[in-house]
Amino acid sequence: MRRLPLKPLKPLHSAAATLRHLSVEPQRLPSPPPPLSDDSSHFSQTLSLLQSTDRSSWSTHPTLPTLLSSLTPPSILKLTRHLPNYKNALHFFNHLKTTSHPSHSLALAFQAVLEQAMRENPDSPEKLYELFVLSKDQNTPVSINAAILLIKYFSRANLLKEMVSVFDSVDAESKNTHMLNAVLAGLLKWGRVDDALKVLDEMLDPDGKNPPNSNTVDTVFSSFLKRNWSGRRVTDEEIFKLVSGFGEHGLSPSGFWFNQIITRFCRNGESDKAWGVLHEMMNSGSDVHVTSCNALLTRLGKERDFVRMSLLMKEMMEKGIEPNVVTYGILIKNLCRLRRIDQALEVLEKMKDGEVGVKPDIVLYNTVINGLCKVGRQEEGLQLMERMRLERKYNPNTTTYNSLIDGFCKVGEIDRGLELFEQMNKEGVDLNVITLNTLLDGMCKHGRVSSAMEFYRSMKEKGIRGNAITYTILITAFCNANNIEKAMKLFEEMRENGCSPDVIVYYGLISGLTLAGRMDDASSIVSKMKEAGFCLDIVSYNTLIGGFCRKNKLDKASEIIKDMEESGVKPDRVTYNTLLSFFCSKGDFAQAHRVLKKMIDDGITPSVVTYGALIQAYCVTDNLDAAMKILRDMNSSSKISANTVIFNMLIDFLCKKDQVEDAISLMDDMKERKVRPNTTTFNALFKGLERRHWFEKALEYMDQMTEQACNPNYITIEILTEWLSAIGQTEKLRKFVQGYKVSASTT
Known part of the structure; x- marks a missing residue:
């Protein structure tokens, strides 16, 4: 493998200090050598000689070369491990080099030296690197085991450069999966995702010599997947490819990590990836x-994909993955959310009858009861509560x-x-x-604001304090009832009680x-x-602009418009209509047209x-x-057609100006354009x-009016009664009120 591109690392002299702070990840140092179990007399003689003779005389000892030449490389490794300390081990290694021992023996002896050094100086990575x-x-x-030992050691010490240097020094043919796993752990610890x-x-790689194993x-x-991951964010696509790649080698994440992967995909909306994995x-x-199936079922429920939910439930049964109460809870919750209450009830009945091997708990009952109430079947919800009991x-x-x-409150049954x-x-x-x-909201929405306030005070005396939602309900209700004084008092009480008003308030x-x-x-609010960190929306801006226009304070309205534009809120149709209506009311048509x-x-579009x-x-x-x-x-040109209100304005004005012929012409125009006249239209025309x-x-x-089922109101009757009575045609009026045609009658 080619040398990995590395960023500059901290100086080597700081590594020891770094290593001493790794208290959360204790080093796995080489264990002391096991007791001797070699029965070879040569091995025992050699060890005894090395231990009893001063190391400076090893090179001149008459029998030591002969004894050493008779030992195998594994015995050399064992012999070095049993020397009393690191210095003896290092001196013995140097002695072996002078006696032209095989490279394999030297490599194993060097491995033992490293082990001794790690045991005696666990906080001195400098010595190991030297x-x-x-x-x-x-x-x-360097033996493969020695290289792995160094790689792990330098990885724990956060010496990435040194770790990679050791890795690069090993011959490609000698590298194995165990070593690559150690390098991977080091790179990932350092956050080097791409490497x-x-x-x-x-x-x-299918043709690779070092395939992954379960440790990989x-x-x-x-x-x-760990929460405090320090490297760059690994994408869902990369995770998906890794799972597939490991799968081709017959490997899969453990149950815990597999569940984490499925949960991650589902949380990020990648239901197809979760399904595939x-x-x-x-x-x-x-x-x-x-648990993994439950995570996917939850996601599919959010996507309203009941086809795949049903298929997954069926496959779970076939594969022997037994659903638990959470599984059925997910299914019932989503059925209720989509208002498929009868299906939810059916699942609940099967659970109660023991058909699925899982008994419903109170959470499931509550889910179905809530679902019934959401669709207006609260009486059935009440019955289910009694059955549950x-x-x-x-x-x-x-x-x-x-x-x-x-x-019950939603349908107005407050009592x-x-x-x-x-x-x-x-x-x-x-x-x-x-x-x-819940009770306050029901009372307020059904006109029982005073009762809501009394109930709130009584609950407060019993120790149940309201929250921001409580005050929002009450303040909104009093605003709608035009009781601004009460709403403002509640607003101040809300702030005094430490409840932060939300944007709705x-x-x-x-x-x-x-x-x-x-x-x-209003400006003070x-x-x-x-x-408080909230911004006005377009509706509030328009409300304020309209309020200032009604007060004839165009300068204040202009300030609001300026503030709106500076906040990045663009005027909408209501904004322009408000301003245009204001200028029209003042007769300033030039400004209105601008x-x-x-x-x-x-x-x-207007x-x-x-x-x-x-x-x-x-x-x-x-x-x-x-x-x-x-x-x-x-x-002729506008995409907006005149409606009944506009025709009524013009017909009323024409009739007041005694231009009745033109008003009748507009009535014909309404019929042609399929604009339906109303009682106000006819009243204006009758005048x-x-x-x-x-009269005719x-x-x-x-x-x-009779043909179009346009019912007369008191103004219609008042106009016609005065007119027809004056000319002796009250019978016509009686028949008209009764719904009969009157123009064909001669009476």
Whole structure:
């Protein structure tokens, strides 16, 4: 393998200090030599001689050369290991070199020297590296075991450069899987992902000489999947390829790491990868734990992929992977989430009847009860709670009651919710803030705000404190009820109690204060909102702009628009319509048309409200021609068609100006354009017809109202009663009110 590209490392003299701080990862130093078990008399004589003779006289001893020449390389290794200390071992190694011993014997003797040095000087990597450099300088071969020993030692000492140097010094033919695993561990410890992947590529090569083993798999995934991983992020695709590559060698991650891989894929939305890896493991006969299947089922549920969920459940049965209560919990939860409640009930019944070998727990019952309540079947949820109590002896808990209370409150049955609340109290079931908020929300949404406030105060006296959601519910309710004073008091109480208002509270207060015309207070809330780190949205900006326009404070509205643009919020159709309506109300048509042009230039299509504001303003200022021109422009070129409201404005104005013929023409235009007139349309026309005394024409439109099922209101009756009574035609009015045609009658 070619030398790995390395970044500059810290100086060697700092390595000892680094090594001493590795208290979380104790060194695995070479064990002391085992007791002698060699019966060779030559071995015993040689060891005795070396131990009893001064090492300076070894080179001149008459019998030592003969004894040494009779020993095998393994005996040389053993002999060196049994010398009393490192210095003796090193001197013996040097002695062997002078006596021209075989290279294999020298390599094993050097290995023993290293072992002695590690035992005596565990915190001195300099000495080990010096020995290694010495062996290279003297062309002493390093045994494979010695190389692995050094690689592991330098890896633990964070001496990556030295580790790679040892690895490169070993002949390619001598390297083995054990050594590559040691190098991998070192590279991964240092976070050198790309270098580690190159080593793995060699090992995973089908024609490679050093295939991976189970230690390789554990080394790789224990690094890549640990939480405090310091290297670059390994992608899901790289993990997937590694799992597949190991699988081709008949290897797979352990159950723990396999579950981590599946969970990671599922968490990142890679359900296809999780599916592929899981089935690869299943098909290879590997031990697949139910936890891994549960992780994938959870992901598939989020994707609403019930086809694959059902298939996986079936395959689990076929492969002997027994689902547990969590498995069925995932299935039932997702069925309920997708409102497939009857299927969830069916699964629950099978569990109760013992058909699947897993009994339901209270969590599963609560899941189904909550699902029933979410779809408005709270009565069935109540029945299921009683069955749970009787059949399984499970007492309902807080979650059970909260689900049922929420179900009844959602459909407006607040009293039933309060009955369940009292039942909770009697049974000693703990109340929590969710119970409180559920009831408060139900009361407020169904117009019982005062009752909600009383209930909140009573719960507070019992020690159940509200949270931010509690205050949000109450403040929003009082804003909607236009009780801004109460909402503001609650807002201050909320802050005093340490509950941080959320953006919904701020939006609600801004809207309520603006509608009440309290723009200074609204601006104050905006400032507090910004101090809390929240930003206004387009709805709140539009609310404020509209409020300032109604107060005729265009300068303040302009400030809001400037702030909106600086915050990166672009004006929308409502913004432009608000400004255009303001200028129209002031009769400033030049400015109104400038707003309209800017609106179009910004790519926002004017709405019927936009044109309606202009038409109404022109009608109010008695500029009928301009109003009719806008209508013609809408009909000819605009994508927005005039609606009933716009036609009503024009018909009412024409009739007031006694231009009844033009009003009737607009009625025909409405019919042609399939715009349905309403009671207001006919009322405006009847007023105009009365001024002209066009009785027969009025009868025609009375019949049209009847045919179109457009019911008259009190204004219609008031107009017609006064007119028809004056001309003696009250019978016509009676028949009209009864729903009969009147124009064909002669009476």
